[in-house]
Amino acid sequence: MTLNSIGDLARGLTLRSRSTEIKSQIETLSYEMSTGQVQDISGRLGGDYSHLLDLDRSIERLDAFSIATAEARLFTDAMQLSLTTFGDSVAELSASLLSFETANQTVTHEQASVQARNELDTMISALNTRTGGRSLYSGTSTDISPLASAETLLSALQAELTGLTTATDIRQAAEDWFNDPTGFDAVIYHGNATALAPMQVSENERINLPITATDPTLKAAMRDAAVAALASDDALNWAPVLRTALFTELGVDLANAQDATVNLRAEVGAAEARVEHAATRNAAAKTSAEHARNELIAADPYETAARLQTIQFQLESLYSVTVRNANLSLVNFLR
Template sequence: MMNVTSMGDLARGLTLKSRSIDIKNQIETLSYEMSSGKVQDVSGHLDGDYSYLLDMDRNLSRLDAFQVATAEAGLFTDAMQLSLKTVNDAVRRLTSSLLAYGTSNQAVTHEHASVQARNELDTVMSALNTRAGGRSLFSGVDTDVSPLASADTLLTALEAELTGLTTLTDITQAAEDWFNDPAGFDAVIYQGADTTLAPMSISENESVSIPITATDPTLKAALRDIAVAALVSNDNLGLPNDLRTSLFTQLGVELANTQDGTVNLRADVGASEARIEQAATRNAAARTSLEYSRNSLIAADPYQTAVQLQTVQFQLESLYSVTVRNANLSLVNFLR
């Protein structure tokens, strides 16, 4: 006697449903791998060894941080370069004017020279008070405050130092002394920190330092000579025309020498800009290489995945066909 093993309709239906769900999950997995190019079961693909993948992820996170750092450093140095260019341009314009005005003893010309000097002083002080990304450029570590007080404050303080002086030497020396005195310019006008900005990290083993504040000797010399020029025609000083002419000539020469200093400052900042750009390029190349290696580590073979997907789709179609046939079974059809 032969034993016959049969399966009830309910059990058969549950088996077909379970198989259908399994095939659909396989299709979903293979479709994801086809579209993303990555395996869905990373643990199984790597046999549970995540060490290489985690190391790559750590390096990529570090490069992400350096990408932000180089972008911020680049923004900072670019803004500083533009500010120094503004300062240099203002010094150059006033130098030409003062040297030209120095050849004339006409009072109206002197007035115009002081007016231009006042305008250029506003320009220079505004440039040095520039912010980038919410941070002051020339305030040292105190990036939350503007480095310089107003031009009016500077001129009022300097006028008090020059009032009553009647010779070119006395006036220029008094101005120089006040700007160099810690209780003078640094205390009355400069509002930033004595400590310069800390070096900015731009790669694993590289950083850039920009130790420039508004108290840099070159910038102070420019502010000093421009401010004195703005006060030369001040009635409170009561300077005669010939002394005004001599002062404008002297100040023009001093500002011409200051231009070399501002050019050097711009060159220093330009060198930092170049290093930041080079570091950003290297970091980007390293990131591209790491991303390629990471993708290769968990990549799904497109040909194999396509073949498997086609096979599983065929299995699903076959399962549907069996399911439909079972649904159409009846005693009448069986007895035919």
């Protein structure tokens, strides 16, 4: 009978080689257990990475859109809040000025002008709102607050109204100055005439909000508030009956401006809704892409756990054999 055997050195090398192989398998299976994906991606995909790379690009693009929708949400929410503040000031001032027609009027002309001055401050402050370091109503000049102070506006408008003695002339002069490119737009507005570019919130959807502080609705409200604030100015020296007539007409126009401001808020609200819908769709698309990617390279947790247990048992068995071999000697064999 022929006996085949290997020497002690060869046996030791064989055991060490097998031990290294088993440890490598344990590392691979441990990685797959912890990450949930196979370590040998090339083997799983048969060397064809095209589908996986396409999914990775889609996920990266959707991550970028997630940032874009977050910025758009911040921008539209801030714009909605500022327009709400602006509209509330218009409503308060309109109600105050129209109260001059009621029998129980107790507000004096001076008090009405002071309120108009305060509300004008609030309106300008609302339009000078910044979010994320960007001005909302400055067009493409987002680093600049769009409007000068109320003091600057009233001083410039006062010069245009000096010497006028009828409500019609006063209101026409104010309207002309606000509409004149060398008037309000040049003296008070510091932003850019070019509106912001549409915000890309998904693959095929953009949100466009071309509202600046020169919007006709906003300018009309500021114009009427400014005239009301100047109505009791001593330098203009307008008669009480003229002031009352102005306050009544301005109150009616401000009520109309309030309705127009509501339309602007509705426009921004529609943009907010579109941003939310885009964010929801993007999140769903990302979840789908991530699921598809995981399906391509996912490791079965149950199979991996079973294989890991088997390999660990093999390693333990190998250690036992190694120990037994280490204890072999001629003396022990002859006993």
